[in-house]
Amino acid sequence: MFEIKNLNASIQDKQILKDFNLKVNPGEVHAIMGPNGSGKSTLAHVCAGREEYEISSGSVRLDGVNLLDLEPEERAVRGLFLAFQYPVEIPGVASMTFLKSALSAHYKFNGKKELTIPEFMKLIKEKSNSLNISDDMIKRPLNVGFSGGEKKRNEVLQMTLLEPKICILDETDSGLDIDALRLVANGVNLLRSKERSFVVITHYQRLLDYIEPDFVHIMADGKIIETGDKNLALDLEKTGYNDYIEKDI
Amino acid sequence: MTVKPSNKTSQIDQEILKLCNDKIDSFLDYNDDISVIKREAFKRYSKKGLPNRFEESWKYTNIHKKLQNIPVSDKNYPIPLNVDNFINSFDIMSKIKSDNDTLIVFMDGKFIPELSMLEYSKNGMEINFLSHGDVPRWAIELMINKHNVNEDPLFDLNTILMQEGVLINVSANVKIDSNVYIIHIGNNDGFFNYRHVINVGKDSHINVTELKVSNRVNDALYTSSVLWNVEDNAIVNNVKYQAHNQSTVGFNQQYADVGSGSIFNSFTISSGSKLLRESRNISCNGENSEVSISGVNLLDGESHIDTTLVVTHKAPNSLSKEKYKSILSDRSRSVFQGNIVVDQIAQKTIAKQSIDALILSNDAEHDSKPELEIYADDVQCGHGATTGQLSADSLFYLRARGIGEDEARRLLVHAFISDVMEEIQDTNLRNVLRDVMNNMLNRVSKGRLNV
Numbered sequence: 001m002f003e004i005k006n007l008n009a010s011i012q013d014k015q016i017l018k019d020f021n022l023k024v025n026p027g028e029v030h031a032i033m034g035p036n037g038s039g040k041s042t043l044a045h046v047c048a049g050r051e052e053y054e055i056s057s058g059s060v061r062l063d064g065v066n067l068l069d070l071e072p073e074e075r076a077v078r079g080l081f082l083a084f085q086y087p088v089e090i091p092g093v094a095s096m097t098f099l100k101s102a103l104s105a106h107y108k109f110n111g112k113k114e115l116t117i118p119e120f121m122k123l124i125k126e127k128s129n130s131l132n133i134s135d136d137m138i139k140r141p142l143n144v145g146f147s148g149g150e151k152k153r154n155e156v157l158q159m160t161l162l163e164p165k166i167c168i169l170d171e172t173d174s175g176l177d178i179d180a181l182r183l184v185a186n187g188v189n190l191l192r193s194k195e196r197s198f199v200v201i202t203h204y205q206r207l208l209d210y211i212e213p214d215f216v217h218i219m220a221d222g223k224i225i226e227t228g229d230k231n232l233a234l235d236l237e238k239t240g241y242n243d244y245i246e247k248d249i
Numbered sequence: 250m251t252v253k254p255s256n257k258t259s260q261i262d263q264e265i266l267k268l269c270n271d272k273i274d275s276f277l278d279y280n281d282d283i284s285v286i287k288r289e290a291f292k293r294y295s296k297k298g299l300p301n302r303f304e305e306s307w308k309y310t311n312i313h314k315k316l317q318n319i320p321v322s323d324k325n326y327p328i329p330l331n332v333d334n335f336i337n338s339f340d341i342m343s344k345i346k347s348d349n350d351t352l353i354v355f356m357d358g359k360f361i362p363e364l365s366m367l368e369y370s371k372n373g374m375e376i377n378f379l380s381h382g383d384v385p386r387w388a389i390e391l392m393i394n395k396h397n398v399n400e401d402p403l404f405d406l407n408t409i410l411m412q413e414g415v416l417i418n419v420s421a422n423v424k425i426d427s428n429v430y431i432i433h434i435g436n437n438d439g440f441f442n443y444r445h446v447i448n449v450g451k452d453s454h455i456n457v458t459e460l461k462v463s464n465r466v467n468d469a470l471y472t473s474s475v476l477w478n479v480e481d482n483a484i485v486n487n488v489k490y491q492a493h494n495q496s497t498v499g500f501n502q503q504y505a506d507v508g509s510g511s512i513f514n515s516f517t518i519s520s521g522s523k524l525l526r527e528s529r530n531i532s533c534n535g536e537n538s539e540v541s542i543s544g545v546n547l548l549d550g551e552s553h554i555d556t557t558l559v560v561t562h563k564a565p566n567s568l569s570k571e572k573y574k575s576i577l578s579d580r581s582r583s584v585f586q587g588n589i590v591v592d593q594i595a596q597k598t599i600a601k602q603s604i605d606a607l608i609l610s611n612d613a614e615h616d617s618k619p620e621l622e623i624y625a626d627d628v629q630c631g632h633g634a635t636t637g638q639l640s641a642d643s644l645f646y647l648r649a650r651g652i653g654e655d656e657a658r659r660l661l662v663h664a665f666i667s668d669v670m671e672e673i674q675d676t677n678l679r680n681v682l683r684d685v686m687n688n689m690l691n692r693v694s695k696g697r698l699n700v
């Protein structure tokens with residue numbers, strides 16, 4: 001179970017998250033929607049362990065362990081996965097090397113025997129086929145020269161390989177055309193299971209046509225101000241965020 | 250010939266001037282070309298002494314602070330036993346050397362025949378030594394030419410004190426597939442001075458790999474100058490690897506004149522060193538000549554590596570490319586001064602320079618000074634310089650996938666130099682040097698280099 005309690009976080013003395021609370025049971029998909037500046041991306045980065053934020057109080061627990069006490073890499077191997085809104089391009093680091101290092105770290109933590117190179121190659125090939133990721137893409141340096149859609153598919157590939165317990169998707173739909181969006185959403189849907197849960201951060205209802213959420217939360221000014229089912233997202237599409245921003249002020 | 254040292258000069262200035270004074274005495278009575286240029290060099294040098302920071306090209310490097318005395322030998326370590334032992338003791342050599350390569354080994358300023366493998370006149374390649382007396386006419390002429398136009402006191406110092414070096418002449422139309430290794434080993438403390446001269450004939454091809462290594466931790470000071478003359482339509486691939494300890498001070502100079510249609514590639518890896526000055530003066534003398542000067546500097550401790558390049562385009566349609574990457578840790582300092590000169594006649598020149606530095610500690614410093622002097626109006630010249638730390642975004646991205654901080658830093662430090670290594674033309678050599686670099690970088694990314 002993934003549970004965020006009374007989380008307060010700020011950057012450069014500006015408080016972004018204000019007593020934020022969220023509880024995600026295994027297998028559930030939660031969507032968080034909200035206007036620009038409501039703190040959605042901050043929430044994602046604080047959970048993953050970005051150092052720039054100051055956390056004054058609260059906890060982020062995954063199966064009882066407070067992730068806030070751990071380094072980013074420890075959070076990852078314990079099962080938290082952040083799909084980045086802007087995956088970083090790293091020239092000089094081969095995609096394969098990166099995937100192998102990431103996978104090895106997970107296997108090591110879980111006490112699993114490390115894959116041999118042929119086993120690893122087979123696994124990559126199998127997983128990348130289902131996401132329509134070409135050999136050529138995998139052979140390039142990490143995310144370098146990838147289109148927006150390719151970067152996001154690469155994020156889903158990593159998610160597929162690392163088999164996390166909780167996936168936070170930070171505006172995964174931004175910059176995607178409808179075909180790329182469908183491909184990414186299919187990848188995510190394939191990963192849905194009774195044990196795995198998702199927090200899907202998005203501006204638009206569109207993504208939720210493809211990844212159907214169990215709960216929709218509206219976030220404004222650093223906290224969740226309304227919770228409903230997928231119909232809440234449909235309503236929002238009609239009315240926009242203005243009501244919520246005004247209500248909040 | 251006596252020149253009285255002025256009281257204003259530094260200790261090292263006085264010691265070196267006195268040494269030159271003593272050395273030059275034995276050349277006073279001779280009128281052969283080498284004795285004459287030595288005397289002229291002394292005349293010029295004694296007026297100036299070692300360069301100081303008031304001179305623009307020495308603004309960032311203070312010899313007098315880094316070097317107080319001429320190191321003297323108080324022990325005398327024997328030379329290593331035999332060729333096989335020697336090769337095995339140098340990991341790189343054992344991996345790259347093949348049977349028909351030429352191996353020319355110098356130790357503490359002397360040529361060591363026991364450790365060398367030479368085939369004289371192999372495939373039209375003639376090898377002589379500076380110390381052997383009759384220096385061939387072609388080598389003397391190249392030395393005189395450089396001497397006549399030289400303005401660098403360290404080149405004069407090298408001329409005065411040069412005691413040993415190899416003189417390689419490749420005839421026209423000779424393609425040497427094997428590698429020529431010029432190896433300098435520091436085995437004892439002391440002050441050593443090398444002068445190598447290499448002439449590459451028309452339509453010829455040669456690969457020269459220079460290795461400079463310290464056999465043990467020693468206080469060595471050396472000057473070394475390599476004079477290249479590359480005639481038309483020739484190809485030179487030159488790779489230099491120098492791994493010095495923290496007490497070695499070296500002044501390297503490379504001069505190259507590159508003829509029409511010729512390609513001159515030179516790649517350098519430098520690491521460690523108390524002080525290392527890499528001066529390079531490369532001229533595209535002929536039309537359609539191509540020059541690539543690139544390298545990697547790895548600095549730690551109190552290392553100071555200064556790379557000062559002048560590339561001059563003297564003919565139309567020539568191309569030059571400079572690409573350097575430096576990685577600095579601890580309190581080290583690197584300096585890059587790159588001057589591109591395009592003469593009025595050299596229309597359609599393409600010249601590119603890119604200098605990047607990655608700083609891994611709070612106390613390291615990198616100074617970068619690109620200069621362009623362009624007298625032609627139809628050229629493409631560009632330069633770019635970056636200095637920075639590892640990207641926090643990249644580091645976080647890797648860590649967010651479970652990759653530990655040390656490993657993430659290691660991957661990113663490797664990534665930083667990955668593209669420049671491609672400049673090494675020989676794939677085998679490139680792979681071996683990549684491995685060597687990987688080992689060094691694994692230490693560097695954790696903040697330790699300890700070469």
